[in-house]
Amino acid sequence: MKFSHDNNSRIYTLEELNTKKAAFASASTTYMSVLMVVGLIGNFLVLYVYGKRFRSSATNSFILALSTFDFINCAIGIPTEIVDDQLPLMFNWEFGCKVLRFTSFFSSGGSCFTLVIIALDRFQRVYLGKAQIETGWAKTVIVLETAVAALAVSPILELAGIDTQSTDVPYINGTDCAIMDEYKKTKWPIIYFTYLSGMIAISLVILVIAYTMIGLTVKDRLGRKLAKGTTVVRTADDLGREQQRRIKTGQTTKTFFMVTCLFIISYIPCTMIQLLRALTGFEPHTARTEMLVNVGLRSYFLANAFNPFIYGYCNSKFREISVKLLVNIQVNLMEDTRTKARVYSLTDAEASRYPNMSVTGSYYQ
Template identity: 30%
Template sequence: MDYNHTNGTGGWFTNTSFQNLTRNDSESEIFFLHRTPFFISSGPVFDEVSHNFMTSVLLPSLVYVSILLLVGIPGNLMVVYVYSLQWPGCASTSRVFILALGCYDLLNCLSSLTTEIVLLSRFLDFDFPVWCKLSRFVTASINSGSTFILVAIATDRFLRICRIHKDPISVDLARNLVIISIFFAAMTSWPALLLYGTFTVTFPLKQFIYIRGKTCLISDSMTETIYPLIFVIFLLSSHFMVDLVLIILYSFVGQAVFRQQKFQKSVKTKSVAGKVPKAENENKVEAWQTSFTADDLEKNPQPLKQSRARTSNRISFVFWKKLSLNSKKAKLNNKLSSPDKELMKELKDSLKTRSSTDSNAPKSKRKIHAGKTTLMLFLVTLLFILSFLPYSIVVILRYTDPEFYTRLTAVGKGVYNVVLRSYFLNSVVNPVVYCFISKQFRKRSKDALRSLLCCERYQ
């Protein structure tokens, strides 16, 4: 999603050293004798102006994009390799979505970031309309496709944690959604092929003397139409609506986890207060604490289907099964005292909110939580939203105040251009999140690097 359409280019080069450019005698004669508009689009003066603009305004953006490229390509290559080859035969919904995001991000790095580096290096001399159209279309498509996948991820987490009585997104459905995201991306981004192209940059150097450059922005034929504004409004409003949907879904997930953590504390408090016989209460708490996470259910959904055949209520099948076993062994239905029955009723009522806990954690550290995969995917979504926020603010300022950019100093313009490309960050940070949160991803990445180094050593 790239909308690098900058108005007010005449203010880009004010308060700079461009007035003291060196010129030969023939150029000086043109400057002082020519009294009709004269445009410079090549030659030493043009090259010097272009170089000074790049070093004084665009250099921070060039460094920023270059760092993202150096981090993003190897990081996303590792994501694609690990989730496609290092986990054979272990397909799950979350892995399908993570692999899709990795492919989108890798393509964004190879296409959008490399194009941006070339554009920043020769901003006033980028007259490649077809390349411009295709790169902007690919950027917009990738961001739209990633947005679609993130909504699917949030919906899947919501179903697994808050609506466990309903069927979650299966692996086959997840693969179909990835295919649908490709068509969705193309359908929402095709206007970029029409709007973008070669834009003529013209600004005064001295009286009657103008610099004329070519760059990749909204094409000259479209700048005076209303279509660029309509496209930007559509994309920004769609982005804000998607952000709202993501916030709502994850707020429900967070509330469910919070309620379950609160209930676990209440069970432990009653145990300490002596309201429930110690042995029986430990069985109940252990049954609660050793239940599966949403991630475990995703890997093995078969017990969920069997549970629905045995239970007609909305209680989580894992907890219900364990409670049934405990009740059969101790004949709880006949021997429970009033406090025990009250606690059992509270437990059953709380189970309706669904919980997911880590069954592989030690008993002393087990807590009710949504699982590391849910946390990891939530952080990916949060960073996606935050990476677009500065860009959205700048675009809104630019369209509500057309002179905003021209009033900035050289430093301010440098910061402005970096912020205008803040959304590129979402294609780079995901591998970093996976590395910090997923122990399995770290282990398999180390194994892959170790294998690669060993292969190079023996060649």
């Protein structure tokens, strides 16, 4: 249906207004499309290599849990967010909106809780000098924290929905995926997001304290080792085992520390924009600013796509297996058995049996 703008004779449609607004999200759509492809490939490799090629352990279970949350966001969260970007005034799929918001909140919450558990496990291992959590317990804890994450963010399934948005054109309203109309002016969204912010703040405090104590412990041990200047005589086997254990512990701690840092960094732009909006009512007034805001609001997808690069950087075996797997996939894709010619040279006697076939014949399998 077409409507006339009061200020001029131009005829507008909701489709035209949607296309105009979606143009400001082109940078965000491109950014998320790249992250989606990179994240799907990278997390598939993590799930395959750590799940099929590496032995089961607490560390590998934590990595598999993180990669599962990342894969869910790349496979469901990002594509739905892209649709929302391209339909800023015409998103009217309420079920899809609820799936989008719940998936993003659930995978982010699951990752956050997993990182807290990992930090506590590293704290116990490095700072307290106790044994790492057993594999069975690690898997049990992962299942429990996944259930807690799903329960914690579940109210968004009720709050999220179709939000009616006004446009600059009289009599034309659009629809977007946000807090649904019936809850938009109630206290429930504020209560919900305040409680989520509190959980995130507590998690960040735990992460910062745990890794600060771990870092100070490692620094103190290195200092004491250098100051002592002497070593206790032990067998070569004992020294080798201890050195291997320390290297493995250090690599694991480094991996999870980098993943935690990336998780926190990826949320900074999104959080800052949301706080700015809440405190000052900030809204972009230029095309460039709106593009930057759209990209910044999706900054949290960075961790979902780039965590596999951290695993590859810190684990040479994972890197080696992944490269071989990708090469094999490429070779298999390039090989088309239907176009592989196999040539046979026939003898005169054989050729006489096939008069319509040349002496040198070929067929394609």
